[in-house]
Amino acid sequence: MKVRIDAVFVGELRPLPPEGQLTGIFKTPVDVPVAVGSEGLAGDRQGDRRVHGGPEKAIHYYPAEHYARLAGRVPGVAALLAPGVLGENLSGRGLDETSVCIGDVFAAGSSRLQVSQPRQPCWKISHRLGHDPMSRVVAELGCTGWYFRVLEAGALAVGDSLTLIDRPAPGLTLARLWAAHTAHRPDPAEIGLLAAAAGLNPAWAARLQGRAAWLLDSANR
Incomplete structure (x- = not known):
């Protein structure tokens, strides 16, 4: 499994209308190699570290194909739905929640990244797009994207490949995890x-x- 990184984005903190909360959701494309560390990409920040960022949610990947589904x-x-x-x-294109498994390890440039969890869509998506139900739509469609933790620091750039190099949990896709997570009464097993x-x-495991x-x-009972 190998796909091209089509775009790399980082962002400083900016106020999010209408209330003005500081957020890192506004991203800028980067066309030069970017350093990758345990906390993510150099130059990238998160406004609420309780729910974004940190070693377990260092880098967010979102399949570009999902934007057409959301627009539909x-x-x-x-008109707003474009990568970033x-x-x-x-x-990038070619990976999604049905093909990526929990714990998958990818080579990305000179770094090594591991899939840690889906992204849980929050209210900031709705505010960013000016459409109150938008985060719910993302959740209902399962178009969540996912987070990577960084196993090996390095650098990556547009045009580099994401190449699967290890799959410790075959069959346990992110789509399967999301379906169980959102089910009203899932199978405890x-x-x-x-x-x-x-x-x-x-x-997430806890x-x-x-x-269960x-x-x-x-x-x-």
Whole structure:
């Protein structure tokens, strides 16, 4: 599995209308090599570190193909829907949540990145596009994109390849994880299997394990 990195984006903090919260969702394309460290790309910042950024959510990848799906669902904002607008760091074509698994390791330039979790769409997407239901649309379609943690620092640039070099959890795709995560009453065994996937963000694993335990307890009452 190998795809081209078509765009690289970083962003400083800017106020997000209408309330003016500081956010890193506004990204600028970068055409020169960018250093990759444990906290992500050089020059990139996040406004709310509780939900974005940090070692487990260092780099956000968003499949460029998803923008056409979103535009088809919400034609009124189609003119805005282009790579970079959802705050991603990397954009390309050929990978999506149905083909990428939890824990997949990719070579990216001279760095090594590991898939850690889906991105959970938040209200900032809605504010960024001026359409209140937009984050819900992203979630309903499963067009979430995902986060990488950085296993090996290095550098990457537009035109470099993302090349799959290891798959510790074959079959446990991000689409499968998202379906279980969003299901009203998922199978506890499925939740437990996903929680144990090598490479999953430990915070996600803990939440899934807790939910599996609750579901089993509820079923046994």
